[in-house]
Amino acid sequence: MQKKIKLIAVAVLSAVGLSASFAQTDSHEPLLTVKEIMNGLITPTTATIWGAYQLESDAQWQEIRNAALSVIAAGNLLQLGGSGEGESAMAAEADWRSYNQLMIDAARQVIAATNSKDEEALSAAGNDALYPPCESCHQQYQAR
Template structure:
């Protein structure tokens, strides 16, 4: 075999070796991470403090306020915010940030900042602060989803059923 043919034959192997392995995505593709970790904990937080009005059949309006009643419920809210903060670190990792541009890092950091404030509000057991922090979390999530639509992240592979839990 001629030397230049050998070089051409080995070129794909050399390029593959230089590019390194695909990044490890410990929670699966971004859509899976969101479905299994970010969204459920965000929902836990958002549902912890809320105000609802319902129009009753007799025409009156019934107003209801919800907030945690026990130490365990407040701890669940705090833990949900702490988990969101941890997920922001995962989203900022090279495995998840690679190739997504600087906006990804901005939103991931924004999630971390909003989650830290949410955790502090829950720790203080301040329903008004929890409500406000929940709105801030929502705004970060919505802004990110406008730039990175969930359907596009889902196209990267995997299904929600493939999500590693934990």
């Protein structure tokens, strides 16, 4: 009897261990394609940032800040590339990483501008810092 319980315990424990290790592997795999990240996250959030104009209330500034946080989250995902074919390999390239990092840095500049509620700094960050890495990355990778 004692032995049987022990056996069951061992079986349960190893099943738990097994599923935990599967879960861990899965969590590092991209779940979205690059196109889904672009259309679902990057496009709407950058539209919010680029469309910012005459911000007055705290809530309006907060919305821009949230959009910039989402760009950083998307950049975080793009470090893995995407779930599409060849997209992980693409993301391992130095150029990809550098364009992606420039986009993340630009989003941080946007956040800094929202902290000081400086609309001039916001539009400079949007136009001079956030836009160029989109162009560079697309020129090199979009047609692949």
